[in-house]
Amino acid sequence: MSYKEKQSLVSLVTTIIVSIPYLAYIFMRYQSGNYAAGEEVSFWAKAILVLIPLRIVMEIIISIIFSILSAIITRENTTDITDERDNLIELKGMRNSFLVFIIGFLVALISVALNNSVSTMFIIIFITGVVSELSDIFSKLYYYHKGV
């Protein structure tokens, strides 16, 4: 398995241990509280704003730990170069991720158009964010494995 494939697996681990539990935590908090219309929007906005830096910080920490462990285990320089194939796979992963997010965003808008609550829209956007993250990771793993 190449270094880049391992990096994708690190992103997968980060998503599993950060985004998914955070999503579950936010859902539980939402269900346990009664929010007025204005507070509801504020609650979801804060939840999303907290997730973004949390995800970035955790990704950095886990990547550093992974690089150290990889260097110790393989005894190789882990600062692997990124070449044209890596860039192409990165772009294709991002394209698939955006496609998933756009579909989710449209579903969220349709839910509001059908008179569902604002919370439903935010829940859909939240889930879409995690699914698009996963689609990016799995796309990269697929292209690294099967070719591009």
Place this chain on the structure above:
Amino acid sequence: MSGSLNNQMTNKTLSNNIRKLRFAKDEMTQEQLARIVGVTRQTIVAIEKGNYSPSLELAFKIAIVFELGLDQVFSYGAESN
């Protein structure tokens, strides 16, 4: 006419002799070739297997390493090694 020509073109794939040429050039390893042309070993593996079509720039770099023309390293539609 153009439809059949189009089919002929789309059914073909890019193949190469890199594996053969590496062995002919003092059994050069994939890692060595990768370092010279500035890509990862995995990219050389993918090119040799036909899982990745290199950019024109990379194809030229590989051909220069073997001191051959582009068409002597890569071929369009021929069987890969």
